[in-house]
C-alpha cells in the first residue's frame with residue numbers, strides 16, 4: 175500500500191512538472207460502428223412488433239377454426255419467446271469493448287517483481303485424454319515467456335493413472351531440452367506436438383544452425399512420444415522404469431481409480447533454481463503431479479473438486495497469487511499470455527479490482543467449414559475490424575513511451591504538436607476506460623482463465639484489503655522452506671476426501687460444487703462479491719484445445735453446458751435475483767442469455783414441427799404471400815440471418831460454415847437443450863444424480879476420417895438421434911405433401927395460403943440434409959443405426975396421422 179501511494183505521489187509530481195503522463199498497462203476501446211448496429215436492431219424490433227400485431231389481430235375464431243386457433247396461439251407464444259430472447263441477446267451486443275495491453279511497460283516497471291503464477295492442468299481419464307496430449311499441454315505452459323522460478327505447473331489426475339504419471343515424468347526430463355529450445359529460437363506454439371506438426375519444410379532452411387538444433391530436439395521429442403505411446407498402448411509400465419522414480423511406489427496401494435489415497439509428487443522443485451551455479455536458461459518451473467484421494471463413498475465433485483484440491487496444495491508449495499486454469503487438451507498457443515494477463519492485474523489504476531482474465535478458446539482440429547459449429551466464431555471475434563486500429567495504436571504508444579522516457583531531449587516543433595495530439599488522445603482513452611468498463615466483465619468459461627488467488631478462494635472485493643504487489647511480495651517470502659519430500663507428505667492431507675467436511679470449500683470458498691457448469695457459477699459468484707473481470711482476445715490465439723469430433727459428443731457437451739446454466743437459473747444464484755444490487759443489470763441479462771438456453775427447446779420444437787404438421791392438413795398459420803403482413807416476417811428473417819451471415823463471414827468464416835452453424839443450433843435446441851431441460855427438472859425433483867460426461871479428445875481413425883471429410887457421424891443408437899430423425903421425417907413428408915398440393919392445384923390458392931409455411935418446411939428439410947443422407951443413402955458405419963430409423967419412422971407416421979385427424 176505504502177509503495178503504491180509513493181508511486182502515485184511520484185507520478186503526480188512528474189505530471190505536475192509536465193514530464194510524464196500516466197501510462198496504463200492496458201486500455202479499453204469501444205467497438206466501432208455501434209450506431210449502425212443500434213439502428214439495425216431498432217428496425218428489427220419494429221419488425222418483431224408488427225409480427226405481434228399481426229398475430230393478435232388475426233387470431234382465428236374459436237367456433238369455426240378450433241384447431242387452427244390453438245396452432246396459432248402456440249405459434250404466437252413461440253414467437254413471443256423468440257422476441258424476448260432476441261431482446262436479451264441485444265444486451266450482449268449493445269456495447270462491446272476491446273482491450274489491448276502494453277507489455278513493454280510491464281517489463282519496464284515490474285520485470286523484477288512479477289508475481290508467481292500457478293498453472294493447473296486437469297485430466298480425468300487416460301483413455302479419452304491420452305497422456306501424450308496431457309504432457310504436451312503441460313510442456314506448453316511450462317515454456318511460457320515468464321521467469322521460470324515464478325512459474326509452477328500442477329497436473330491433477332482424477333484417474334490416478336500410473337500412465338499419466340509416467341508421461342509427466344518423461345515430460346519433466348524432456349523439459350530440460352524443450353524450454354531452452356523454445357526460449358532460444360522463440361518458437362510458437364510451445365506445445366511440442368503442435369509445433370513440430372506445423373513447422374513447414376521451407377521454414378527450416380534459412381535458419382542454418384537452428385534447423386539442426388530443431389531436428390535434434392524433434393528427435394528427442396519423438397523418442398519420448400513413442401515411449402509414452404507404447405506404455406499407453408500396453409497399459410503398463412516396465413519394472414525398470416518403475417525403479418527409476420520413487421513416485422511409482424505410490425501405486426502399490428492403489429486398488430482402482432475410484433479408490434486410492436492421495437498421490438503427490440514434486441517432479442521438479444523450482445526452488446532449486448536458486449541454487450548457485452544454475453544458469454538462467456537451465457532454470458525450470460516447479461512441476462507437481464497430484465491425484466487427490468478417491469473413495470467410493472465420497473463424492474469427488476468432478477473438476478470443481480480437483481480444482482479446490484489444487485488450490486490448497488499449491489498454496490503450500492508455490493502459493494502463486496495468480497492461478498491459471500486449463501483443461502488437459504487446451505495448450506498454450508501464445509507464450510506471452512501470462513504477461514498479457516499481468517498487464518491487467520498489475521495496472522496501477524484498475525488492476526486491484528480485477529478477479530480474473532478470461533481468454534477465448536480456439537480449436538486446432540476444426541474442419542474448414544466447422545461441421546459442428548463449435549467455434550462460436552462471432553461470439554469470440556467481433557473485434558476484427560479493430561485489429562488494424564489496435565496495432566497502429568500500440569505502435570503510437572510505443573513511440574510515446576520512448577519519447578517520455580527521453581523527455582529531457584528537445585523535440586522539434588512540428589513533431590511537438592504531433593506528440594501533444596497523440597498524448598491528448600491517449601488521455602482520452604483513459605476516460606473511455608472508465609466509461610466502458612461499466613459492464614462488469616465476462617463469465618468464467620473453465621479454461622484459459624487467469625484468476626487472482628484470493629478472489630477464487632472466496633474473498634470479497636475490498637479496495638483496502640486487496641494488497642496487490644506489496645502483499646504478493648510478502649507472501650513470496652513466506653513460502654515454505656521445507657524439503658520436497660516433507661512437503662509432499664504434509665500436502666497429502668489437503669487432498670484427502672475428508673478434508674473438506676464441514677468447511678466452506680465448494681460453497682463460499684474455491685470452485686463451487688453441485689453444478690455441471692462449475693465454471694460459470696464460480697465466475698458469477700466472484701463478480702457478485704464485487705470483483706471485475708476482463709475478456710482478452712489477442713491477435714495470436716492464446717489457448718487451443720480439441721473440439722469434439724462426432725455429432726453426438728458435440729451435442730452431449732452442449733447438453734452439459736445448457737444443463738449447468740439452467741440449473742443456475744433455477745438455483746438461488748439465478749442471475750436475475752441473486753445478482754440484484756451486486757452486478758449491473760446488463761451483466762445479469764447477459765448471464766440470462768446462457769441460463770435460458772435450455773428452455774429454448776420448446777418454442778424451437780414447436781416451430782420445426784407444428785407448422786409442418788398443419789401443412790399436411792392444408793391449414794395456414796402465416797400470412798398469405800400477397801398480403802402486406804408478409805413484410806415483417808421476411809424483413810425480420812432476412813435482417814437477422816443476413817446480419818449473422820455478414821458477421822460470420824467478416825470474422826473469417828465460410829458461408830458453408832455459417833450454414834453448418836445454423837444447422838447445429840437447430841440440432842442443439844431440439845436435442846441437447848431439450849434433454850438438458852428434462853434432466854435438470856428430474857434432478858431438482860431428486861430422480862437423477864449429477865454427472866459429468868468427459869468429452870473424448872481422441873476418435874477412432876475411421877470416425878476421424880469421416881470428420882475430416884465433414885461427414886456427420888450418426889453411428890450410435892442415441893435417443894438424441896431419434897429426435898433428430900423424427901423431426902427430419904415429419905418435415906420431409908410435409909414438404910412433399912406441400913409440393914404435391916402446389917403442383918396438382920393449378921390455381922394459385924395453395925401457394926398463396928401456404929407459401930410461407932412451405933418455404934419454412936423447405937428450409938428445415940435443407941437444414942436436415944445430412945440426416946436424410948444418414949437415414950437413406952449412406953452405407954458406411956456412420957449412418958443412422960437401424961433401431962433409430964425404425965423408431966423415427968414409426969414416430970413420424972404417428973405424429974402425421976394424429977395431426978391429420980386433429981387439424
Ligand SMILES: O=c1ccn([C@@H]2O[C@H](COP(=O)(O)OP(=O)(O)O[C@H]3O[C@H](CO)[C@@H](O)[C@H](O)[C@H]3O)[C@@H](O)[C@H]2O)c(=O)[nH]1
Nearest residue numbers: 296297298332476477480501502620621690691731868869
Ligand atoms: O471428474 C472430472 C471431470 C473432468 N475433469 C476435467 O475437466 C476438464 C473439462 O472436461 P471436458 O470433458 O473437456 O469438458 P468441456 O465441455 O470441454 O469443458 C468445458 O466445460 C466444463 C464445464 O462443463 C469446464 O469444466 C471446462 O473447463 C470447460 O472447458 C478436462 O480437462 C477434464 O479432464 C476432471 O478433472 N475431473
Ligand SMILES: [Mn+2]
Nearest residue numbers: 501503719869
Ligand atoms: Mn474440453
